[in-house]
Ligand SMILES: NC(=O)c1ccc[n+]([C@@H]2O[C@H](COP(=O)([O-])OP(=O)(O)OC[C@H]3O[C@@H](n4cnc5c(N)ncnc54)[C@H](O)[C@@H]3O)[C@@H](O)[C@H]2O)c1
């Protein structure tokens with residue numbers, strides 16, 4: 088088993104990664120059991136993994152209660168949040184109790200936020216089952232739902248007590264979802280690890296095709312990178328954690344245009360967003376055009392969108408910039424932007440003019 092730590096003082100926790108770990112979750116979580124049934128929240132695509140998890144809890148003598156939600160981004164909503172919090176309150180969940188989030192980033196973000204606000208905070212456990220959640224969303228404590236005005240606009244920082252990652256759960260994940268999660272893997276290479284991007288170019292196709300070693304390696308490297316960044320800037324105050332937002336200002340705008348629907352998955356928006364961030368950096372003379380072309384080529388080669396056209400977005404630059412004005416990084420009316428001086432050389436630029444970004448977007452092929 089690989090165990091990585093997210094070092095946050097009193098809020099520190101471990102992330103355990105091992106094939107088959109789901110079947111040992113009961114033993115791993117037994118120290119957190121209170122004698123009352125442990126609540127598990129999941130979505131309806133996870134019946135088989137839920138059954139495995141419950142068997143492992145039964146074997147460890149832990150009773151469970153289960154809430155099954157509809158799958159998809161639409162569940163990151165006020166209505167579903169109310170459903171989760173009412174369900175937890177009906178079960179008499181106390182502040183010291185642990186709620187298990189079994190699923191992808193949607194379940195993790197939603198349940199994490201419910202736990203952040205339930206009785207002003209109860210504990211939770213992340214058992215991520217998508218590649219995206221295993222490499223990114225289950226670690227770091229960003230929790231949220233979406234608002235009419237945009238993505239993740241209602242949320243809180245709330246760290247889990249433990250994260251259990253079983254790469255074998257990815258065996259049932261549809262290929263499109265694997266590819267979308269892979270975009271966040273590539274992100275770590277583009278941020279500050281050019282060698283890892285080269286690793287992605289060599290191993291990405293096998294990872295997507297199901298190579299368990301490549302998947303486990305990518306998960307461990309991604310979690311280590313995220314834990315290192317989060318430990319330095321837990322609440323995105325210094326600019327360090329903002330690096331994890333590479334491609335997201337563009338990506339969230341594209342997701343908003345697609346109505347936060349299956350038309351464009353989060354990871355697909357991030358892929359197109361990263362390609363746009365590199366193209367914009369290259370256009371401004373900050374980044375070698377060859378690096379920008381290399382990023383786009385790799386994303387294309389694994390079937391991810393490399394820009395507006397591939398993402399199916401036809402909106403004007405002004406409309407997209409309008410979405411960006413809701414970005415949580417806005418400061419005094421300006422939007423700090425993640426740009427790149429090259430592969431592995433992402434930085435936060437505080438002098439970007441949104442009108443210039445809009446004009447750049449208008450020049451992109453539709
Ligand atoms: N908190 C963070 O730091 C953070 C980081 C990245 C993304 N996110 C958020 O995560 C969300 C996207 O997460 P996601 O890509 O995991 O999407 P998701 O949770 O919607 O899961 C994708 C789909 O896969 C299904 N699924 C999950 N696990 C499965 C499995 N093992 N086998 C078969 N089907 C399975 C789900 O039911 C769903 O239909 C977005 O809302 C995004 O904003 C948050």
Ligand SMILES: O=C(O)C(=O)C[C@@H](O)[C@H](O)[C@H](O)COP(=O)(O)O
Nearest residue numbers: 223227229238239328331332335415
């Ligand atoms: O953990 C972070 O910090 C990230 O930015 C990770 C992102 O991949 C993730 O999509 C996050 O939810 C985006 O955060 P937001 O603050 O832009 O909503």
Ligand SMILES: [Zn+2]
Nearest residue numbers: 271335353357
């Ligand atoms: Zn993301």
